[in-house]
Amino acid sequence: MSSDKKAIVAQKLKALRDEYRQKLPQALAHISNLANEYLSDETVLPSLKQQVHKLAGSAGTFGYSELSQSARELELLLQGWEQQPPGEQERSKALKHARALDQFLQGAAEPQSPTSYPSFKGDEPEVDRLIYLVEDDTSLAEELSATLNSFGYRVRHFTSPSTAEPAIVERRPDFLIVDVMFAGEQRQGPDSIQQIQENMADPLPVVFISGRDDFDAYLGAVRAGAVGYFVKPLDIPQLIDCLEAHLKLHQAEPYRVLIVDDDVLLSHHYRLLLESAGMRVETIQDPRKVLQVMREFHPEVVLLDLNLPDCRGYELAQLIRLHSEWLRVVIAYLSAEQDEYRQIQAIRNGGEDFLTKPISDMRLVSAVAVRAARSRQLSDAIDRDSLTGLLKHARIKEEIALELERAARQGKPVSLAMIDLDYFKKVNDTYGHGAGDKVIRALAQLLRQRLRKTDSVGRYGGEEFIALLPDCDAESAYTLLDSIRENFAALGFTGDSGVFNVTLSAGLVTVNGQKTDGEKAVNIADKALYAAKSAGRNQVAATEVTAQTDLSD
Template sequence: MGPDQKQAVLQKLAKLREEYRASLPGVLEAIALDAQRLETPATAEQLQSLYRKLHKLAGSAGSFGYPQLSAQAREIELVLQGWIHGSEPDSNTRLQLLAQLTALDCEENVPSSTAVQAEGFTVQNIGTTKNLVYLIEDDHSVAQELTLALESFGYQVEYFDQLNEVEQAILSRRPDFLIADVLFSDADERGPQLIARLQNQLDDPLAVVFISSHDDFDTYLSAVRAGAIGYFVKPLDIATVIDCLESQLSLSAAAPYRVMIVDDDELLARHYKVVLEASGMRVEIVTQPAQVITVMESFHPEVVLLDLNLPECRGYELAQIIRLNPAWLRVAIAYLSSEQDEQAQAHAVRHGGEDFLTKPISELRLVSAVTVRAARSRQLSDAIDRDSLTGLLKHGRIKEQVNVELERAARQNKPVSVAMIDLDHFKTVNDSYGHAVGDKVIRALSQLLRQRLRKTDSIGRYGGEEFVAVLPDCGPESAQKLLEAVRESFAALGFSVAGEHFNVTLSAGIATAAGPGENLLESADKALYQAKHSGRNCVVTAGEPE
């Protein structure tokens, strides 16, 4: 995105805020008219009308920089909610409520200078594919801003302002995600109830993200029952919504689970292998216990299925051997045996294992048991190996990955490149805007790297604002081209806080090798140093003349 395009996006955002500001007096006037009816016995229909207006105001006002107005509307909304459910206020409370409604005034609730949740990144077409999002929101101002943000991050968005309109659209063209408000002004059903009904018509449930100004348990529960993968309370932090969608996409594109079966009954082991591979897993069979360590080191299983009665040793002894290696503590071990004695089963579980599955076992039970354990193992590995802020590999793991890819390159006689990436003048960002904004910049770069680099590449946060990318089967020219595209896209990202807009650039150093024995990280770091001293915001390949 060039400067003109970036400015155009920022102008669109500013225009949306101005449109919202212009609409506020009319919104508050409509609320005031409804409020006057509270002086006399109000009907359930009148209370619902006022409640829905306040609900919408509570969500949209905060998103557009009116946090105080949002909080006031939310407070009154809660009182009305109790009234609607039978807790009618006494005359004094009714007068107090009327006074609060009359006090709602957009002139006294000017946009907050510190409200940054409604502001965020602006970048166009980062992703290489456009995932389809159906956005269902009857507050047009919120919908426009969210649509603009999603499209800027490379998503294709189709917008609906009525719940009943989306049903046919889903049945005719399935989206990758639904983003829906919980409550709609003119709907008989709440969003989660309608979407839950839609989910029942589908063979494969949709991934749904709910947005709402409600944060009560019952609403969360109804969202989960409708298949929610995310729930965000208004005012929205758009970056966290994007993170939720990206995490789901990463999960669906994740590598197959790796399972090692240790059983001297080779035929039965092959049967299990066929069943598990049919479910998308990778499986290795070991029939001799002495081979286990070698296969563990080369295959890196996430789940080990151990027979209890093995030649030369017992299954629980083999489990204890595996547990001697600290790197394998995260591996899930389950015994798969025909042993029926409960004491023997308990003894085995106490010695290195986590569960006991008995033979014979149904295909459904086998797949389910292995899937659950593999998912937990991977989740634990991610918690250990991945940086909490970015989701990228930590310092130690990315260094290990460099060595792994160097060895692979030597075996396959193919090149491997390593890029060291560093944010320019990042201390100035933290000093000027605060560490919370600095964290958003770091997360934005990590998102961009995940989107732009290949699935075969490994990315890690090396420390602070420094990143490492490992690029297998990638020569210096291809690596230079890839990192230049990342550099240009990141420079085009616009960040905003308290009405002030700024950009951040990056520098990168690249080193390429065709085998082990070379310190690629050191060479890439020297190239990065050269890039920094060449004016920053550039990519330098090791060996280039200064």
């Protein structure tokens, strides 16, 4: 699409979404009312089902994929109620679910656009996440709130679970962070959180902060829906890592699944099933197409039928395994093969797992989702630096080369920033290496948070980072980097001998569509960084590559 047309489409799409958003509260309230009515009048069931079905089918198209998913869950709950009236438990679960739908908009962020058009929104992070913090120590709460704020989280502070409960009912937060008191205190334990969870249609992600480090404490936390558990003294960057990992897991790009099965109808069915669970699916019948589709589609999971025309499924698995770049793809066989020996044989030959047909819809969806998530974790482990979660040196260099090539082809600007912590050695020497690691992680998180999805960030060296900003001109890049610099300088860190601040310097280069070699661009950014350091540090120095720039040496 041309950029003009893209803009028109984006504009129209926004208008339609706004319109839908306006009507949505009414539709959601209608469903909630019908669910209430059903308690005294069972004849409203067909219209309740119809409304829920409509919502499941439409909300995703307008950017509310979570709502769509949630409506689909309710639809599944209602299934079969005409034939067999539901039990008390099912009824109350469905009712809660319907009411939760009605609450949805109050907690919801702006609809996500499936293909976002990059834009900088000035100084504010794109979406604010809401956290309820239950903490009886006011000074710790203040410190924690301030830090979370600077990472784009909004925090409401409560002194006990009982005071937080009404707020949770009124507006669901993205996370609940609870400082647990185990000894003696009844209302502040994980038990009271478990009680709150029982009244939620969807469990709330909870992070516990505690002084205890034993099995029973962990078990209590797990039962109360913990997604994280941190022992005091609190390592805040680690806490933020945990929050972000959780968010990423739930809002990442759709999983990509390739199905190779010569049964057209069956693979169609699987495709639809996985698509309606939010995944992207390609199907092929002819195994000979597998290489091409693997290259173009980059699946994370491949489902193989064992009996294919011309070749066996496990041969295809081996063939895929001959390509080292697809090592992280999970291959599972989906077959009616009952013979255990042959199943094992197939797994030995390159696949990871065996899913036996016939397989229930729910099994298939969850089996594929779990495997796709695993594949993604694996990719991350291979490509990313373990301390910061950022791309490793080699990977960011690859990205730079790719992006520069693309930008030159499209005649678009691309900016590259080399970022370095000021006097970092002194931090390590004065406050200990643990404190140094905290600083590095904090900068990594800040960068991730402030950059767009299409940008890449890598850890280039010990305390050196690279941010790659495609389709970003010199001015926007400078504004962004300088505000990151300012934010970072304001962060307070706690070390062995007190609270301290760290500043950063950055060298920025913007290439305006010229063909530039990756190494060259990094060198220019490095020189700019040196200039920023010499000029007194805590600043951003910018250069541009133009037609006049000498790129020869």
